Amino acid sequence: MLVVIAGGLIFGFGLAVSNMARPEVVIDFLQFDDFGLVFVMGGAAVVTGTVFALAEAFGDRAPLTGRDYGRRLKSFDKNVVVGGVVFGAGWGISGICPGAAYASLGVGNYPILIAIGGMFVGAYLQGLWRARRAESAATGTSAD
Amino acid sequence: MSGLTPLLVEGLFPNGIAHYALGGLLIGLGTAVIYLGTGIIAGASTFLESTLSYVSDLPRFNKAKYVASRDWRVVFTLSIVAGAALYTVLFGDGWWVSDVQPWRFAVGGVLVGVGTRIGKGCTSGHGVCGVGSRSRTSLVNVATFMLVAIGVAQLLSALGVSP
Numbered sequence: 001m002l003v004v005i006a007g008g009l010i011f012g013f014g015l016a017v018s019n020m021a022r023p024e025v026v027i028d029f030l031q032f033d034d035f036g037l038v039f040v041m042g043g044a045a046v047v048t049g050t051v052f053a054l055a056e057a058f059g060d061r062a063p064l065t066g067r068d069y070g071r072r073l074k075s076f077d078k079n080v081v082v083g084g085v086v087f088g089a090g091w092g093i094s095g096i097c098p099g100a101a102y103a104s105l106g107v108g109n110y111p112i113l114i115a116i117g118g119m120f121v122g123a124y125l126q127g128l129w130r131a132r133r134a135e136s137a138a139t140g141t142s143a144d
Numbered sequence: 145m146s147g148l149t150p151l152l153v154e155g156l157f158p159n160g161i162a163h164y165a166l167g168g169l170l171i172g173l174g175t176a177v178i179y180l181g182t183g184i185i186a187g188a189s190t191f192l193e194s195t196l197s198y199v200s201d202l203p204r205f206n207k208a209k210y211v212a213s214r215d216w217r218v219v220f221t222l223s224i225v226a227g228a229a230l231y232t233v234l235f236g237d238g239w240w241v242s243d244v245q246p247w248r249f250a251v252g253g254v255l256v257g258v259g260t261r262i263g264k265g266c267t268s269g270h271g272v273c274g275v276g277s278r279s280r281t282s283l284v285n286v287a288t289f290m291l292v293a294i295g296v297a298q299l300l301s302a303l304g305v306s307p
Contacts (some may be wrong), residue, residue: 108238
């Protein structure tokens with residue numbers, strides 16, 4: 001748990017340093033007014049890419065959980081694209097994504113609670129919709 | 145010609161690049177610390193569903209991996225809030241509040257909640273961890289959300305929505 005706390009603190013600290021916790025900065029990037037965000041996502045991916053590769057090559061198992069350091073690749077299906085479109089629309093409208101939203105609260109931006117609340121509503125709605133769909137598929141009453 | 149490069153840099157990066165790059169390295173470092181210790185890829189958006197398992201009995205939210213990870217995901221999220229607060233108190237120039245219109249947070253937030261969960265990840269899971277792992281699934285997801293977000297943001301700007 002201490003590792004999670006340390007990692008979360010550094011993660012949130014970094015989001016504040018980079019100003020990505022400010023929706024205005026993300027919106028400026030998306031409107032091509034300031035391309036700095038490329039360095040935020042690029043810098044982060046370079047570090048994780050290096051560490052993941054080194055751990056996989058030289059590490060054995062994570063000391064705290066015993067999990068091995070293999071690559072964890074998510075499977076591809078059309079949901080990856082559909083989800084990307086919906087998430088992209090939301091990110092473009094609000095300038096905020098989940099991690100940055102939590103950090104935004106930390107820099108004092110209390111109106112972001114509206115966005116975090118919205119994210120919970122959205123996550124709940126898709127869960128509900130999936131449950132309904134699974135139910136209708138199971139009983140064979142699906143219209144399509 | 146020698147005067148062109150600084151002009152270009154200033155045009156593309158009116159606020160410089162140092163704090164962006166430093167922040168990015170720290171975001172990556174935070175993810176790396178958790179991965180090295182636990183072998184877990186810590187994305188930020190799974191917290192939304194795993195936390196819903198405390199209050200909803202929908203099977204979707206009560207998958208074993210969500211119930212098993214929900215406690216530390218709450219701790220992870222609170223630590224992100226605390227890390228950002230720590231920076232603001234120690235090095236920031238005071239608490240900061242956004243001028244972005246509340247409806248954008250409300251509508252955008254709901255879409256982000258739906259989209260990250262259907263698409264299996266967000267800016268941290270796909271954007272930072274997935275791209276770092278050179279996962280094709282993540283690269284497709286990131287390219288998709290980036291293009292759509294740019295289109296939507298430019299459209300809103302063209303319609304005169306600001307901020």
